[in-house]
Amino acid sequence: MSKETKEQPAAENPEALHKLKVTKPKEWAAGIPAVAAALADVFEETGVVRGPGALFKMNQKGGFDCSSCAWPDPDDDRSPVAEYCENGAKALAEEATTKKLTPEFFAQNSVIDLAKLDDMEIGKKGRIAQPMYLPKGGTHYQSISWDDAFHKIGDKLNSLASPDEAAFYTSGRTSNEASFVYQLFVREFGTNNMPDCSNMCHESTSVGLAEAIGIGKGTVTLNDFYDTDVIIIIGQNPGTNHPRMLTALEKAKNKGSKIIAINPLHEAGLMGFKNPQAVKGIMGITTQLADLYLQVQINGDMALLKAVERLLYDAEQQEPGKVFDKEFIEKSTVGYTEFIERVKHFNVDALCAAAGVRVEQVKAAADLLKYKSKIIICWAMGVTQHKNGVDTVKEIVNLTLLKGSIGKAGAGLCPVRGHSNVQGNRTMMIWDKPKKEQLDKLQEVYGFTPPQQNGFDVVESIKAMQEGKLKVFFAMGGNFLSATPDTTYTADAMRKLELSVNVSTKLNRSHLVHGEEAIILPTLARSDKDVINGEDQFISCENSMGVVQMSKGVLEPVSKDLLNETQIVCGLAKATLAKRTVIDWDRFANSYDAVRDDIGKVIPGFENYNQRVRLPGGFYLPNGAREGKFETEKFKDRAPFTITQLPEHKMADDEYMMTTIRSHDQFNTTIYGMDDRYRGIHNERRVIFMNPKDIAKAGLMQGDKVDLFNYYDGIERVARLFIIVPYNIPERNTATYYPEGNVLVPVNSVADKSNCPTSKLVFIKIRKHVG
Structure with missing residues (x-):
């Protein structure tokens, strides 16, 4: 685990424990406790009117898509009261909060001081209210105008020896419209370096x-x-x-x-x-x-x-x-x-x-x-x-x-996909390995020649940063540092960047572990009203089952100095590409309908997009396999049986298998609270679940403080100060929460073909904590 210095803010949650309470794990989910927990968060963050009123519009036809998971909404009989879950309500509470971070907040709180907080404390500070800039050698973020921010990023991009010295990340909350214009800008700029959250999860x-x-x-x-x-x-x-x-x-x-x-x-x-x-x-x-x-x-x-x-x-x-x-x-x-x-x-x-x-x-x-x-x-x-x-x-x-x-x-x-539009991002061509026919279509419609070589995925991007091949990293949403594997390695890589940029709604650790310069561009949340030229707008998303539907925010934004994601991309494109662009970015910035018209020209299945997306419940995208039609790269109209091999796992006598899991009080890297009531964990996250027999064999006891070690590739990775909790888990199997366990996930341990980090299987050793 990295040690904090004056120059290097902490890359991980503090090595500090709370007062852990362990109760018997639940054998059922939801119920009245879920309702109580959800409403408590909403009331605390938004008051008794703002948040509860928005809940009635979440996942409803004509309302807004939950920014949490991608589980589909019913085509017809949606609940008029609560078409959302506990975690959906907590996600709304996070983004609908009335707390906001002004320039005064950043002037009073240095980057290093903020990094001393845990991820939950950082996220609970509030919405970012204006663009912020951290100059080279600076200790505090300071406000910057949108125009200055765009030109600073554009100038840096244009100074690169090659467009491939920049990478453009996308999180699963980004809408179809923003994703489409984002990949269009990146490809006109000249690279396919488009890592996304799929690379880490469902690739x-x-x-x-x-x-x-x-x-x-x-x-x-x-x-x-x-x-x-x-x-x-x-x-x-x-x-x-x-x-x-x-x-x-x-x-x-x-x-x-x-x-x-x-x-x-x-x-x-x-x-x-x-x-x-x-x-x-x-x-x-x-x-x-x-x-x-x-x-x-x-x-x-x-x-x-x-x-x-x-x-x-x-x-x-x-x-x-x-x-x-x-x-x-x-x-x-x-x-x-x-x-x-x-x-x-x-x-x-x-x-x-x-x-x-x-x-x-x-x-x-x-x-x-x-x-x-x-x-x-x-x-x-x-x-x-x-x-x-x-x-x-x-x-x-x-x-x-x-x-x-x-x-x-x-x-x-x-x-079952995780983030709300992660499937839609890929449909909109957010991909480091685009197909030739996709690139040919872009050239046909717009007239520029897209780059043909594959770009960097997430793991490749991290390595490229570490090797000095990437100079600029632009993140459209997400908390890249906390989501990725091998936290110490990744943090060290990100510090080698010349510029890191994050499009965000709230503060997170990726703003605190940064390049020589850093910029935060604040954007509208899914539940915010999106008004362009006096007219309420809507975006669209694709769920896990291929349904595309509209999403229209209902809340007044906490700040008048926020832009939607599409406007941010268009502003950046104009500042970067200037007169050499062949695309009318103002047309996109002023009209989501214009974006959808172009999507219909480029992406199969989106013909008459503007008309179909306005239908109640949206529309299904074509899916040949759903109809029993299989057309793979090697076979036409037939699905191949695959010969696979059984994995073999060899462990030393003192090794265990570890998997990383979420607590019930989080969504991805967003930590809502310190409880995991279904597993009986309260007021703590630095725990390791172990089989009681393993605890006894190792000479350990419930409540012991331990350090966890991984030695993949001969490199020692350490996660310090975890508490042992006996749990119903197979022998030699253990589990820790994510992102606290990510420091143990080797950047070089990846899935064959997909290059997904192997976050669900890490070999560890467990030793008593000293100190």
Whole structure:
């Protein structure tokens, strides 16, 4: 962990403990406590009128999209009272706060003093009210005009030896409109260095699905959940990360669906749900969710899937044609014979041992699937953030192909994205590896020649900063430092930049660990009114299931000196490209409709965008795989079975596997509070969850203070001062909260093909803390 000096503000949360209280973990999620927690945050940050009034417009038709998760809104029957979850309400409280940071605040608080605060304290300070500039050698941010900020950034960009000395990051909150003009500016400037939050989270999904079914997105709609027989949830914790999904799961259960949960930790949101909008939920009656809970070891998912496939193969041999969908396999797939030859030789006992699940439980899972074809498989970062993440996604596809569980109602693949428009960003061409046909379309429509070579993704950008290849880093939203792996390495890399720029709503640690110069550009939040030339505007987003809908803010902004993201990009483009641009940036800055008109010319599926996005509930984008049409790079109209390998993990006797997780009181890097009530953790985040047997074997005790070490590539990485908490987790498995555990995630440990950091599997050693 980096040590603070006068020149270098702290890169991580302070090594300080609070008064930890541990209670029994919950076996259900939501209920009245969720309502109380949500409203308490809203009232505290916004008062009794501003925030509560906005809640009634969140996720409603004609209202604004929650800036939290990307779970879809119902096409029709949306709740008139609360079409949001606890974390959605907390996200609104964060951005609708009446607290704001003026030049006086920054004059009174140095960068180093602010860095001494923890991430929650930094975020709770309030909204940034005007552009801020930190000069070279400066200790305090100072106000700067928009024009001066744009020209300072533009001058720096134009001074670079090559456009490839700059990188332009995008977070998942950025709208379709802003994302489109952003990538347009970056490509006219001359680079494809466009790392984004997908690189850190679901890139393994995008790569794996594109190769297996021809599209890097899921294939189901929300209504499919109400017409399915079995839902498998693997490597995902909906109760904390996608709470609105619980309502869909409850509805599916009420219609007779079975749920199989696969996760190393017993999570409340996979076991039970008390619906705060239903009478029985208000009365405290719990809907049981998981019919079968398979507690795999960390990264035991691949072994489990292979064991299920072998058991289903055996059942198919006993009852030919009743278990596998042979008609679908023959008509719509390729590679079945080679694949099934491998399956024949799978050893179920060995695979179950590798997965860490009893054979009887795996057989029970196979029995639930045996005669069913309406199967939905959901997953998130518990699958993607592993070295074999792409292959595990493909193994999930293999199972659906065997069962014919794709391209039909009530069946398919459901990668559940995190941030609210992360899927829309990629659709809008925020991508470091654009396809030739995409670049050709830009040239056809606009007349300039886009750069052809691939750019830097997130991990490549960090390394390029460290090596001095990047001079400027521009972040459209997000908290890059706290979200990325190997915190000390990343912080050191960012300090080598000549200029770092962040488009933000609130203060975060990425503003405090910066380049030689730093600029903060404050922008409107999703819930803010966006008024251009006296007219209320709206943006649009794409959810996890490919629905594009409008989002229109309702709150008066806390400052008159804020610009929307599209205006910021256009101002920067004009200052940077000046007379050499071929694009009318003022047209975009003055009209989202103009942006959408151009999106319709460039992006397939967005024809008549302005008309369709104004329909209540928006519109679905084309999805061939949803209709059973597969067109991959290698095969036309057929989805290939994939031969994958079982991962092998070798640990020293004193090593453990560690996974990073979110607490219930956070969303991504935004920390709402210090409690994780579902897991029974109160007033603390620096904890490590361990199996009680491991604690005893190591000669440790509950409550002991320990330091955590990782030695990947021969480099010692240290996370100091964590408290041991016994938990229901497999032996030799541990868990810590993110971002506190990120310092242990090696920058060079990435998923094959996708380059995703392996944040869900880090090998660590645990030693008693001295001091």
